[in-house]
Amino acid sequence: MDDTSQFLSIFYLRKAGQFRFCYNPDAMLIQLNGQQKNFSEGATILAVLEALKLSPDKVAVELNRRLVKTAQYSNALTDGDQVEIVTFVGGG
Numbered sequence: 001m002d003d004t005s006q007f008l009s010i011f012y013l014r015k016a017g018q019f020r021f022c023y024n025p026d027a028m029l030i031q032l033n034g035q036q037k038n039f040s041e042g043a044t045i046l047a048v049l050e051a052l053k054l055s056p057d058k059v060a061v062e063l064n065r066r067l068v069k070t071a072q073y074s075n076a077l078t079d080g081d082q083v084e085i086v087t088f089v090g091g092g
Contacts, residue, residue: 025029028079046072060086 027038032048039048045068047055061068062084063077077083
């Protein structure tokens, strides 16, 4: 197999009875605010916030339907995690 076909190989992942694919075997899929997104294996909430250009002190994060404390933002995410991020909006 040459480099091109190896790069284009599709890796099937089985999660919750559904088959899906990604082009990078080192990537994981997470559900981010209702949409599937690819992130590097072992990515943290901090990495997700950085990718979205969000400040950790100006958001609330829910992981798999549980509120996450800021001190836990450096814990690694796993394939299939559901992450919800809410930003604070000022007003009067």
